[in-house]
Structure formats: structure tokens, C-alpha cells
Amino acid sequence: MRLVAAFFALILPALSFAQNYSIGTGGQSGIYYPLGGALAKVWSDKVEGVNVKAEVTAASVENTIKVVRGDMLAGIAMGNVVLDAYEGAGQFPGEMPVKVLFALYPNLVHALTLQNSGITQLADLKGKRVSLGAPGSGTAVTSAALLKSIGIDPKKDIRAVYLNYSETTNALANGQVDAGFIVGGQGVGAVTQVALTHKVRVLPVSEKDRSKFIAENPAYSSYTIPGDVYNGVGQVDTLSIWNVLVVRADMSDDMAFNLTKAAFENMGDVRKVVKVVEATTKANASRLSGVPLHPGAEKYLNSIN
Structure with a gap:
């Protein structure tokens, strides 16, 4: 019994370490939802300490708002919406603390x-x-x-x-x-x-x-x-x-680095689910002008050929 107790004492902290997060997608008949699901699986499998699920939403505006509120780890959104949020234009009452992890596809x-x-x-x-x-x-x-x-x-x-x-x-x-x-x-x-x-x-x-x-x-x-x-x-x-992954500007550099690294190193798995992410490359990562990349994401992108 002591051995069993000691075993569970060792594994339970590890099992409870992963934090639950969500990635904002869109309706189930579009591309955002399967793409978000594929990214969620990669991040859950490859980034230590995170468990991510894809959340059905009304897409870009809702995702951006929920990311800003801290309700989501990341959101898939159209670049014009993220640019409006960054500049405090359109449907946003003021400048929002957002950055881009990387651009996805047009x-x-x-x-x-x-x-x-x-x-x-x-x-x-x-x-x-x-x-x-x-x-x-x-x-x-x-x-x-x-x-x-x-x-x-x-x-x-x-x-x-x-x-x-x-x-x-x-x-x-x-x-x-x-x-x-x-x-x-x-x-x-x-x-x-x-x-x-x-x-x-x-x-x-x-x-x-x-x-x-x-x-x-x-x-x-x-x-x-x-x-x-x-x-x-x-x-x-x-x-x-261009669609992008929007994150809060104050996401830690380590988190942004690890999310970007896991996504790019496992993009082949994501492409099996959503073909359009053939456009998700280092060269296209900063295709949305006007909104800066997160420094952690930029650090990883600068480290690869």
C-alpha cells in the first residue's frame, strides 16, 4: 500500500500540471474549426503543461474579444479585424492589447x-x-x-x-x-x-x-x-x-515561442486536416502589416531557415 501511495503521490502532480485552454475558431462548416482542432491537438501533445480544445464561436470579432479578455489562449481571426483591434478602430472602442503569433492563409x-x-x-x-x-x-x-x-x-x-x-x-x-x-x-x-x-x-x-x-x-x-x-x-x-492567430500582447515569450515552434514543427499533421495551411510558412508569417508579431513567436521564426 505504501508503494501504491508513493506512486500516486509522484504522478498526480504531473497529471494536474497541464492547464486547460481554448483556441477560438468559427462555425463547424468553415475552415477555422478543423484548423483550430488540429492546432489544439498539436499544442496539447507537444507543448508541456497545456491542454487546448477548439471552441466553436462566431469567429473573428468574438475570438479577438475573448483573447483580449483572457478567455482564450489564441484565436483564429481575419487580419482586418485584428488590425482594427490593435488600432482601436471599427467595432473596438479603443486600442486592444493584441499581437499576432503568425499568419495562416488568405x-x-x-x-x-x-x-x-x-x-x-x-x-x-x-x-x-x-x-x-x-x-x-x-x-x-x-x-x-x-x-x-x-x-x-x-x-x-x-x-x-x-x-x-x-x-x-x-x-x-x-x-x-x-x-x-x-x-x-x-x-x-x-x-x-x-x-x-x-x-x-x-x-x-x-x-x-x-x-x-x-x-x-x-x-x-x-x-x-x-x-x-x-x-x-x-x-x-x-x-x-490573411487570417492570423491572435494572442494577447502580454502572453509570455516562452509560451509564444513554444506554441509557434510546436505548430511549425508539426505543420505536416495540420495540413492533413486543412490543406490551405500550405500557405502557413515562415515567409508568410508576417503577412499582416500593421500588427506586430509577438516577440516570442518572432524569436522562433528567426531561428529557423
Whole structure:
């Protein structure tokens, strides 16, 4: 009995040492959720003293707020939202204590409609029923900003609803909305799935509209979705914005170093789950200009070739 007691006295502190954390993701029909789950597993397995789970959220804005409050270890978020938080702009009342661990992959603006809707360009959305994305999401921020940029007031000129990815494609398929925005990685599941059962159109963003929008929102860039990424959809010119891992600025350097090291050294496992993180490289780590990398993350990135 004494040996058994001594054994448990030795192992119990080790078992209770790991602290529980969460990583903010998004809805289960997008890319954030499986990516967050893959990162959570890597961190739990490879970083001593942490146990991380993926949390379903409304995505970018909610994740950033929860990271700032200390409710989350890290959050996946669109770069424009993190930049707004850092600068105290947009939906944030003041400058937030945030930094970037590293950039992940570019999100693409999918302005989605059915081919028989008669809608062929963004200007045609005026007066229509349009899903702008889930409340508190980067999609909702981007879609509203893009509409304003082309002269459409989201509060007056359209009948706006706020739905997540799967709700948007279901409403589109059922005729409950005329169009909807999904700002997600290339090949995002919600668009892929609806394109298999319905003839869809991804509305292009014209060169003129892209130039104007990028001048107003320099975190964005132009992007061309290749043909046949989605069933029956040809090449489409649109906008992109990098997704990043946002953390509190006062995260310890050691924690930031260890999280970044574990992620990059096991990125092959993450790519098996989410292909788009082929873009997650040292060269792309600082693709979001305007928000500094965390010093601990930067230390690790500078140590690798």
C-alpha cells in the first residue's frame, strides 16, 4: 500500500500540471474549426503543461474579444479585424492589447448567388435579400465594408440578414436570400457543398472596385480564384485577406515561442486536416502589416531557415 501511495503521490502532480485552454475558431462548416482542432491537438501533445480544445464561436470579432479578455489562449481571426483591434478602430472602442503569433492563409471574398438569380455583379445586390455573415464575424465586417465602398448602404439599400456559412448556403438554396457573403479559404466547405447541388455564381469584384477598396483597406489584396475550384464556377477575380492567430500582447515569450515552434514543427499533421495551411510558412508569417508579431513567436521564426 505504501508503494501504491508513493506512486500516486509522484504522478498526480504531473497529471494536474497541464492547464486547460481554448483556441477560438468559427462555425463547424468553415475552415477555422478543423484548423483550430488540429492546432489544439498539436499544442496539447507537444507543448508541456497545456491542454487546448477548439471552441466553436462566431469567429473573428468574438475570438479577438475573448483573447483580449483572457478567455482564450489564441484565436483564429481575419487580419482586418485584428488590425482594427490593435488600432482601436471599427467595432473596438479603443486600442486592444493584441499581437499576432503568425499568419495562416488568405481568406477570399465569395459573393455567392444562384446562376438563375439575375444577379451578375455586386451593384445588382441593391434592393436584394443578402446574408452578410454571422454576427461578430470577419465576414460581416468585410461584406459591409465592401458594399459601402461600392456605394451600397447595408442598412438602407439591401435587406440584410446575418447568417453563418451553412445558414447562408441553406438560405440561398431554399430561396430565402438572393445572395450571401462567405469570406473563407479557397475550397471552403460551405461553397463546395452548395455548388454540388445547385448552379451557383461567385460574383466578381471588378478591378476598379478592388483598387478603391484596397486603397481604403490596405490589409486586403487582389486574388483570382482559379476555375473549377467549385463545381461549375469559372475563374473569378476577388479580394483576399490573411487570417492570423491572435494572442494577447502580454502572453509570455516562452509560451509564444513554444506554441509557434510546436505548430511549425508539426505543420505536416495540420495540413492533413486543412490543406490551405500550405500557405502557413515562415515567409508568410508576417503577412499582416500593421500588427506586430509577438516577440516570442518572432524569436522562433528567426531561428529557423
